[in-house]
Amino acid sequence: MQLFSLASLKRYGGNFGIRGGVHPETRKYLAAECAIETMPLPSLVRVPLQQHIGAEAVPLVKRDDQVLKGQLIGKARGAVSAHVHAPTSGRVIAVGQFAAPHPSGLPVATITIRPDGEDRWGPHMPRMRPEDADPAEIAQRVMEAGIVGMGGATFPAAVKLTLRERYPLHTLIINGAECEPYLTCDDRLLRERSEEVVDGIRIMARALGITKVIVAIEGNKPQAIEAIRRHIFAVGPEARVVRVPTLYPMGSEKHLVQTVTGLETPARALTAELGVVVHNAATAHAVHKAVRYGEPLISRVLTVSGFGVKRPANVEVLIGTPVSEILDHCGGLTGTPDRLILGGPMMGLPIQSLRVPVIKGTNGILALEAAETRRHEAMPCIRCGGCIKVCPCGLMPMEMHARIHAGDLDGAVETGLLDCVSCGSCSFNCPSNIQLVQGFNYAKGRLAAKQSQKHQQEEAKRLAEARTARMEAIADAKRKAMARRKAEQAAKKKRQAEEKARQAEAAATEKTSNAGTDAQTAGPPPQEAAE
């Protein structure tokens, strides 16, 4: 229960509101004052080849290969994919399948490296001066460094840096909202490495050919706002820091764009179509390292927090470090947590095993006790409308859920299932504790399966039809060729017959002329006739 508070009436200057949203207990105090610490080398790193949205990378190493820190071990495949690099030097002990850092725990292609403890760098990519570099070169470098969106969506960053070829862009928004409870890694990064982050922003702005930059940070991070304000001049006169209200899900891309620019992205469109590109603050930091120092993305800062952890912390870890070693570094667990989550408590993924590695998009490891999570049992919906009130997308979650429950997927789509961003505000607010998002994810999965099945069927049908058409064409061609040959032969025969006839005739006339007859029945020379 929440009493009406005057603070909610306070307007933040220059912001446009979004509809809905919730105020979960942020509990950021657990880790907000813990400076970023670097974790010692783990005993093992497991680097999945699929850490991003798009196609899986192709492994470039095999078992027993020696790799150096920063060496390319997985090559991007296709336009939307990302390179994978060795986080440290050592020996490849396996290239195979290992449990993914995902609730399913299903195996994914993973390269396992046993560090040799020397942490020896391979050859760096050459340093660049972004001031002189061509925008395309910067995007190329970001691609080579394997940088993906580090807020959790893990969309390859280079693809988003080349958007100006297709859309007229005017604004770059840096997402430092960090609206998920508990997480403080972006906050610490903005505070401690503000110069580097600002430099990364400047590089990205140059790659996009944009001068207008807005860094959006939630009001509950005053020190981060202060730190970035001190350095933002380096990006240019049109860059500014905007303090956005502390409201979940402020960090959702389209909602953040609406909050700071007032532009509402049409359904199924990209923000780039409005001329706005959004990048995460941690991505800016990675871009800075890649461009200035030629370092690929092989480590990231993440928050270890929750009441189930002995010592909450912000740790810089190598990509591929097992969760268990990070937890050990933070003093271990206080007991058996109710849930263990990668990411934040609102949209994070629960994991079943401590052995899974962290990846480029992992921004937190949370061990939550029962008091911090939700009950398991649900009550019937009492139509209180709480889910509708908080939905930032203007949906009616209870109705969608009822339709999904009844197996009416098409009806759920009609009422906006595909406009849902799975932010979880509705489930958070539901007094009956109904797992609304679970239902939506299930329906989205079913839809995707249906779609792919339909696609497969259509593809099979298309192939079958194409085959029939091809066969018919071949038969037709054969028939035609046969007919042509027949016709040719017939013509030849005819010609030969005519030839024969002519020859016979000629022979006959010769005979008659030889016999001295003047009478010419056929073919008198025209000249003679004219004369």
Place this chain on the structure above:
Amino acid sequence: MTGGAIVSGPHAHSKFSVAQTMVSVMVCLSPATALGFYQFGWPAILLFAVTVASALIAEAICLLLARRPVSIYLFDGSAILTGWLLAMTLPPWAPWWVGTVGAFIAIGLGKHVYGGLGQNMFNPAMVARAMLLVALPVQMTTWVLPPPFGEPGAPEFWEALTITFGGSGDIDAVSGATTLGFVAAGLDGGRHLTDIMAETFPLRSLAFGHVPGSLGETSALLLFLGGCLLIAMRVIRWQTPFALLLSAGGLSAALHLLDPMSYPSPLWHLASGGLMLCAFFIATDYVTSPVSGLGQLIYGAGTGLLIVIIRTWGAFPEGAAFAVLLMNACTPVIDTYTRPRIFGRDRKGRPLELPKGARQ
């Protein structure tokens, strides 16, 4: 950890439950109820207890019949609240079986035949009240002038037992019509409003509750304050009560301005009868009212208009129950036409147009 089950986020929760919602409503309802107990004495308390207990028993029987877990559902607060609200609309000195029959109608016919909590179309308490009013016109319209505790005429506990359970007809107290009934009867008799008003209770008594009526018809002021607290606690939204009070006040004000001799003032309308109880505690029932803000505005306005229309031209002096039931029936339609606009789409569900010049 998660017990093997794969669960989607969010893993956090506001920790606000159905039971807490119901308890909040009861807390906000308790000042007015307490005043009602004080006004009408032991018989009212006994009737209240009987009604709530009957509601719980009815709920338990229905849950057992439906093979649902009784322990979880029985104390979610919804049955207690239904019983409570029903008791607030009964004449305080009515015999016990009126409350019991009402509770069984409310829980059984009003709620569980539809499938239980969250499935009913009509407000259970109002279904029961409407049926009782039609079936038991005498018992449902026998009102007493409140003799508060400690004053002469207030029944002792033992007397109260005979009033509630004895079924005796020799009620000692002064019985009379409610304000609404008195005015309606007077107007039907062709008298002028000014004459009638002089004989009935002043606005101050209506606001503080020293009038005959049901438990919930007494203190408009306490009900209003309780309702405002409910809004401040964000258990209910402001739309329904606001629209209801505004439309009821607006229509009665317009009528009053047209002919002050036949139509009472809007303040009198707002302060009398069950209007306040209806505006904050009955019309705002989650299950039977629209879910969106706009829908609640329409629903509240419709209820307010119907209340004044029934009071002015209808056969019954008070129309809150019928107005609520009529608007309950409209709820699905209102819900269909008042969907919120989806982000990035217009009201018809088409994607928004890109601003000019954005796409090359």
